[in-house]
Amino acid sequence: MPVNSTASETAADRSERDTLPINELFYSLQGEGELAGVPSVFIRTSGCNLRCWFCDSYHTSWEPTHGQMDLEEIIAEVQSYEKANHVVLTGGEPLIHDRSVDLLQRLDELGYHTTVETNGTIYRDAPIDLASISPKLASSAPTAEKDPKGDGEWADRHEKRRIDTDALAELVDAYSSQLKFVITDSDDLPEVKRLLKQLRSVASTTILDSDVLLMPEGTTREALDESRNSVAELAIEHGYRYTPRLHVDLWNDAPGT
Numbered sequence: 473m474p475v476n477s478t479a480s481e482t483a484a485d486r487s488e489r490d491t492l493p494i495n496e497l498f499y500s501l502q503g504e505g506e507l508a509g510v511p512s513v514f515i516r517t518s519g520c521n522l523r524c525w526f527c528d529s530y531h532t533s534w535e536p537t538h539g540q541m542d543l544e545e546i547i548a549e550v551q552s553y554e555k556a557n558h559v560v561l562t563g564g565e566p567l568i569h570d571r572s573v574d575l576l577q578r579l580d581e582l583g584y585h586t587t588v589e590t591n592g593t594i595y596r597d598a599p600i601d602l603a604s605i606s607p608k609l610a611s612s613a614p615t616a617e618k619d620p621k622g623d624g625e626w627a628d629r630h631e632k633r634r635i636d637t638d639a640l641a642e643l644v645d646a647y648s649s650q651l652k653f654v655i656t657d658s659d660d661l662p663e664v665k666r667l668l669k670q671l672r673s674v675a676s677t678t679i680l681d682s683d684v685l686l687m688p689e690g691t692t693r694e695a696l697d698e699s700r701n702s703v704a705e706l707a708i709e710h711g712y713r714y715t716p717r718l719h720v721d722l723w724n725d726a727p728g729t
């Protein structure tokens with residue numbers, strides 16, 4: 473009997489195959505990047521291959537929680553937001569899941585514009601209208617002092633995985649994309665420059681500085697009050713673009729916004 477016979481498949485195998493772990497699904501304004509302000513449905517998958525100390529989606533990375541939803545259930549809920557024609561697939565890291573490709577295919581068939589928010593460590597071939605890539609800088613490291621959960625157990629794995637120049641090059645070459653760096657302070661800028669130089673040497677597409685976005689780190693209005701002006705100044709100084717975090721400014725990053 474073939475090893476992968478459907479007869480021997482368990483219900484759990486089937487459920488893994490047809491579903492995605494979904495942490496939340498909601499309708500809001502795109503808060504970040506070049507489509508900031510556009511009404512969009514957000515599909516947030518659970519699970520991530522990195523552990524940024526500052527992750528604003530703790531329940532998809534450090535402590536993943538979710539329900540399994542099958543693709544048609546997800547599509548039906550997206551369609552219930554009748555005004556929306558933009559969909560943002562985010563996480564966690566949405567591209568760790570094979571099923572994200574099937575979901576993007578269904579959304580594309582239905583005529584939705586799709587943005588994928590990704591950390592840029594995984595390339596997949598899928599109908600993506602905007603790859604919103606946020607490569608993680610050294611300052612994202614979950615060191616023992618900054619680890620929100622333990623004592624730095626993820627630091628080595630995070631460091632080894634956070635930059636994959638080949639995956640980044642594949643993403644920027646295959647899709648319309650934006651590079652969106654989370655900035656904690658001015659010490660992050662030399663690494664942004666180095667990374668762009670390295671990426672430009674591998675990728676075929678032209679990456680303009682004015683297409684590179686700097687985004688202030690912060691998950692509350694109070695935190696952004698402290699960080700946004702200095703990050704805006706860095707964007708002006710270096711010729712990069714600044715992106716706000718509208719959902720934090722407007723709603724303080726409440727669930728479902």
Ligand SMILES: C[S@@+](CC[C@H](N)C(=O)[O-])C[C@H]1O[C@@H](n2cnc3c(N)ncnc32)[C@H](O)[C@@H]1O
Pocket residue numbers: 520526527528529562563564565566589590591592605606652654687688689690691
């Ligand atoms: C939660 S992540 C999910 C997608 C993917 N894992 C990634 O990191 O790009 C969504 C976006 O939020 C950004 N982000 C996460 N925590 C943040 C924080 N504390 N301040 C600013 N941006 C943050 C990420 O860099 C990414 O652009």
Ligand SMILES: Nc1nc2[nH]cc(C(=O)O)c2c(=O)[nH]1
Pocket residue numbers: 500501502503504514529560562563589719729
């Ligand atoms: N409004 C809003 N815009 C966003 N853009 C990217 C988000 C994300 O968490 O990936 C996000 C989010 O969580 N909310």
Ligand code: SF4
Pocket residue numbers: 520521522523524526527528529532533563564565591608
């Ligand atoms: S890569 Fe994205 S989801 Fe994963 S820990 Fe970092 S910010 Fe959170």
Ligand SMILES: [Mg+2]
Pocket residue numbers: 528529
């Ligand atoms: Mg968010």
